[in-house]
Amino acid sequence: ETGVTQSPTHLIKTRGQQVTLRCSSQSGHNTVSWYQQALGQGPQFIFQYYREEENGRGNFPPRFSGLQFPNYSSELNVNALELDDSALYLCASSLMWDEQFFGPGTRLTVL
Amino acid sequence: SQQGEEDPQALSIQEGENATMNCSYKTSINNLQWYRQNSGRGLVHLILIRSNEREKHSGRLRVTLDTSKKSSSLLITASRAADTASYFCATDASRANSKLTFGKGITLSVRP
Numbered sequence: 001e002t003g004v005t006q007s008p009t010h011l012i013k014t015r016g017q018q019v020t021l022r023c024s025s026q027s028g029h030n031t032v033s034w035y036q037q038a039l040g041q042g043p044q045f046i047f048q049y050y051r052e053e054e055n056g057r058g059n060f061p062p063r064f065s066g067l068q069f070p071n072y073s074s075e076l077n078v079n080a081l082e083l084d085d086s087a088l089y090l091c092a093s094s095l096m097w098d099e100q101f102f103g104p105g106t107r108l109t110v111l
Numbered sequence: 112s113q114q115g116e117e118d119p120q121a122l123s124i125q126e127g128e129n130a131t132m133n134c135s136y137k138t139s140i141n142n143l144q145w146y147r148q149n150s151g152r153g154l155v156h157l158i159l160i161r162s163n164e165r166e167k168h169s170g171r172l173r174v175t176l177d178t179s180k181k182s183s184s185l186l187i188t189a190s191r192a193a194d195t196a197s198y199f200c201a202t203d204a205s206r207a208n209s210k211l212t213f214g215k216g217i218t219l220s221v222r223p
Contacts, residue, residue, distance in 0.1 A: 004153075031209065042199050042213030043154070056208035088151060097209040099144065104153040 003027060004093050004103035012109045013081050021076045021106045025093030031055070032074040033100060034066060035090040043090055049074055050096070078108075086110045116214050117200055123220040130187040132217045134200030135180075141203045143176055144211065145185050148197045157185070157198075190221045 003026035013019050025032050031050045035043035045058035049068035063079040072093070078085055086109050092100035118133045134143070142161045146154040160167045160176045160183065167174050173186040187194055197218050201211040 006153075033209070033211070035211075035213075039151075040215075042201075042215050043211075045210045045212065048208050048210060050208070056205065056210050058210065090153060092154075092211075094209060097141070097203070099156050099159050100209065100211060101156055102146075102154040105151075107151075 004091060004101055006089075006091050006103040006106050008106060009104070010107045010109075012111065014111050015081055015083060017081050018077065018079045019081060019108060021078075021089050021091075021108070023074045023076070023091030023093075023103055025072045025074070025091075026101055029093035029095050029101075030072055031094045031096055032068055032072065033092045033094070034074070034076045035092065036060075037088040037090060037105075039087070046076065081110045083110050117198070117217045119217060120215070121218045121220075123222065124190055125222050126190060126192055128190055130190050130194070130219055130221070132185045132187075132198055132219070134183045134185070134214060136183075136200075136202045136212075137181065138202075138204050140178075141206070143174075143183050144201045144203070145172075145174060145183075146199045146201060146213075148199065148216070150196075154199065187219075190219075192221050192223045195219060195221045 005024045033048040034046040037043040047057040052068045068074045088105045090105045092102045094100045144159045145157040171188045176183045197216040199216045201213045
């Protein structure tokens with residue numbers, strides 16, 4: 001097992017609501033990346049955090065935001081949820097720019 | 112946008128046969144990584160090959176990289192039913208972070 005954990009496993013929200021997803025990185029890793037994977041597609045990069053600072057962002061609107069804590073765990077927050085936000089959200093941890101190890105994901109459904 | 116494009120989109124083989132999957136990409140890269148995903152769960156890291164490497168092995172896996180053709184291949188030898196999954200290639204092209212750009216994936220079915 002990779003040691004990366006995510007919570008919750010599944011989540012159902014309605015349009016306009018806000019959601020917070022959590023990720024605990026693998027021991028010894030200082031970098032966390034978040035990806036969104038729509039059904040039948042490959043994961044798409046949302047953003048990355050390194051030492052509590054955002055270090056790169058993909059093509060996602062500002063209502064997608066994140067945090068990294070001193071213990072390198074991380075949160076992904078999404079405001080004003082839209083139907084298209086329904087997806088599997090994956091967190092990956094790494095030691096700087098090395099191999100990324102993914103958690104099991106959070107399945108978000110927006111109704 | 113998705114830089115990596117895997118080929119074929121779907122592959123069905125008999126247990127014991129070899130499976131070859133290909134990936135092409137568009138820009139210069141630092142490294143290329145292959146991942147496996149079972150039934151919409153988390154991604155399992157298989158292998159990383161750096162831009163200055165041409166071939167790597169890990170168990171039954173063999174990965175090649177041709178930077179002149181901007182392509183990579185993943186070979187799984189002596190396939191097993193448990194290899195049934197989706198396989199993704201992901202490229203890391205940034206010098207400032209490790210943003211991975213994934214393709215749409217290949218669905219591999221290994222028949223017992």
